[in-house]
Amino acid sequence: MTHFHFHDPYQPLDSPVHRLDPRVKLVLALGFILTATLLPAGAWLSYALMGAAAWIGAHLSGLGIRRVLRRSMLALPFVLAALPVVFTAPGPSWLTFPLGPWLVSVRGEGVIRFLSVLLKSWLSLQIAVILVGTTAFPDLLMAMRAIGVPRFLVMTFGLMWRYLFLLVDEAIRMLRAREARSVAPEIPGRRVGGTLAWRARVTGRMVGTLFLRTLERGERIYMAMVARGYDGEVRMLSMPSLSYRDLAPLIGGLLFLLGALLLGWMF
Amino acid sequence: MLPLIEAEGLVYVYPDGHPALQGVSLRIYRGEKIALVGPNGAGKSTLLLVLGGLLRPTAGILRVEGEDIGNGDPRRLRAKAGLVFQDPDDQLFSPTVFDDVAFGPIYQGLSEQEVRERVDQALEAVGMTWAASRVSHHLSVGEKKRVAIATVLALRPELMLLDEPTAGLDPRGRRELIRLLRGLPQTMLVATHDMRLVAELFPRVIVMDQGRIVADGPSHEILRDEALLEAHGLEPP
Ligand SMILES: Nc1ncnc2c1ncn2[C@@H]1O[C@H](COP(=O)(O)OP(=O)(O)OP(=O)(O)O)[C@@H](O)[C@H]1O
Ligand SMILES: [Mg+2]
Numbered sequence: 044m045t046h047f048h049f050h051d052p053y054q055p056l057d058s059p060v061h062r063l064d065p066r067v068k069l070v071l072a073l074g075f076i077l078t079a080t081l082l083p084a085g086a087w088l089s090y091a092l093m094g095a096a097a098w099i100g101a102h103l104s105g106l107g108i109r110r111v112l113r114r115s116m117l118a119l120p121f122v123l124a125a126l127p128v129v130f131t132a133p134g135p136s137w138l139t140f141p142l143g144p145w146l147v148s149v150r151g152e153g154v155i156r157f158l159s160v161l162l163k164s165w166l167s168l169q170i171a172v173i174l175v176g177t178t179a180f181p182d183l184l185m186a187m188r189a190i191g192v193p194r195f196l197v198m199t200f201g202l203m204w205r206y207l208f209l210l211v212d213e214a215i216r217m218l219r220a221r222e223a224r225s226v227a228p229e230i231p232g233r234r235v236g237g238t239l240a241w242r243a244r245v246t247g248r249m250v251g252t253l254f255l256r257t258l259e260r261g262e263r264i265y266m267a268m269v270a271r272g273y274d275g276e277v278r279m280l281s282m283p284s285l286s287y288r289d290l291a292p293l294i295g296g297l298l299f300l301l302g303a304l305l306l307g308w309m310f
Numbered sequence: 311m312l313p314l315i316e317a318e319g320l321v322y323v324y325p326d327g328h329p330a331l332q333g334v335s336l337r338i339y340r341g342e343k344i345a346l347v348g349p350n351g352a353g354k355s356t357l358l359l360v361l362g363g364l365l366r367p368t369a370g371i372l373r374v375e376g377e378d379i380g381n382g383d384p385r386r387l388r389a390k391a392g393l394v395f396q397d398p399d400d401q402l403f404s405p406t407v408f409d410d411v412a413f414g415p416i417y418q419g420l421s422e423q424e425v426r427e428r429v430d431q432a433l434e435a436v437g438m439t440w441a442a443s444r445v446s447h448h449l450s451v452g453e454k455k456r457v458a459i460a461t462v463l464a465l466r467p468e469l470m471l472l473d474e475p476t477a478g479l480d481p482r483g484r485r486e487l488i489r490l491l492r493g494l495p496q497t498m499l500v501a502t503h504d505m506r507l508v509a510e511l512f513p514r515v516i517v518m519d520q521g522r523i524v525a526d527g528p529s530h531e532i533l534r535d536e537a538l539l540e541a542h543g544l545e546p547p
């Protein structure tokens with residue numbers, strides 16, 4: 044059987060960050076992202092502090108700053124959505140140039156806002172990368188429960204994560220089966236593979252098949268749950284209590300974030 | 311002695327109108343290990359689902375220890391019978407192996423302490439204690455099958471219903487699974503295409519074809535009846 048190792052972001056290393064209780068990590072990561080969001084534009088000192096904290100975390104976690112930076116870049120293109128702010132913000136313009144029938148001006152205030160959005164998003168992504176890189180998904184689920192995410196949602200996330208891999212496997216097997224039956228032309232230059240419309244139909248049917256298989260699997264999984272007593276209510280074992288050793292980094296981290304936030308708003 | 315499970319004239323028609331069981335009668339006594347054989351589409355999996363209380367029979371009588379529950383609460387049946395599905399990926403739906411094995415005991419309302427004990431014992435029985443914190447999609451097929459059996463063992467069922475337990479296993483995995491099944495004390499009904507497994511492990515065989523039971527008796531007799539086996543698309547071991 045093929046076994047496609049869908050890229051699990053979790054890196055099973057042993058580091059102080061890995062050993063930290065997943066609940067503490069989740070709360071700190073969410074607190075970090077919240078702080079970054081609440082910071083005003085142009086609070087460069089706070090950004091620098093937060094960046095330093097993220098990099099210390101990356102270093103301590105054993106993931107390495109390089110890897111964390113690289114992975115966090117992947118999602119950066121989405122920040123481009125904020126680009127128009129460069130031209131629409133109020134304030135004096137730095138530079139004006141014609142674009143077709145319009146005159147556009149780059150505004151100083153806009154550039155500052157854009158750079159701030161860029162930095163804030165990037166910092167948040169770095170923290171997210173560190174969180175999922177040092178916390179196994181089952182532990183993250185437990186942490187979600189701990190901070191009050193509804194159990195039903197937690198179970199749904201768990202099922203999604205569990206079957207994502209299988210679904211990818213199944214899709215890859217189907218693609219491979221199609222590949223195996225798609226031949227190269229016997230006479231060089233001769234067109235093979237049918238018309239575009241035909242290929243589109245085949246692909247459409249493959250997607251349909253995948254969907255049906257998924258539905259049927261869903262039904263079988265539900266039966267397997269019912270067979271073991273599932274009655275529509277989600278029950279889980281209670282969680283271990285937080286140790287004092289984990290409280291110190293939790294409180295320390297939250298105080299740091301609060302400090303960065305105050306600093307950003309006051310100066 | 312009262313049979314553990316007794317079925318009389320069980321009929322099951324799938325919602326699309328396909329009659330998968332067309333009058334099945336059988337008795338299973340405590341402690342028996344029974345093989346269920348038959349060609350593809352004979353209705354073996356359907357019968358297991360009905361006996362496991364997951365499909366409600368369209369017609370017929372189903373008794374558990376003499377008590378008629380065909381039209382009653384299927385949960386009574388689910389409490390007695392533990393079903394191991396053919397594809398362990400259907401059975402293992404939780405994030406970790408521990409969570410999966412603990413699922414049944416948690417729903418039985420056991421205390422946390424008891425749940426942990428059950429999980430430990432079940433994983434120990436299938437030799438998978440080391441995997442408790444593993445994520446199930448990283449296990450091999452044979453390991454997944456063992457864990458799937460553990461998820462049912464943890465429920466302490468009186469009857470184990472297994473659907474093609476040796477399918478997809480390599481020879482060593484198959485040997486280990488046979489050893490495991492042999493060592494389990496539970497009553498068992500096992501659907502399989504593996505006739506060597508039948509000869510080795512099961513004193514009694516039920517042969518199904520087209521939704522009916524066509525033979526039911528000691529394996530050494532049925533496995534020698536080549537005409538019967540041939541008539542129903544089977545091969546002697
Ligand atoms: N969900 C379903 N809806 C409709 N018909 C079904 C469904 N599941 C099975 N069937 C039909 O019921 C019949 C019995 O199927 P079943 O899966 O019980 O056979 P089986 O003996 O387990 O076969 P196999 O050896 O291939 O596993 C088959 O003809 C099958 O097509
Ligand atoms: Mg079957």
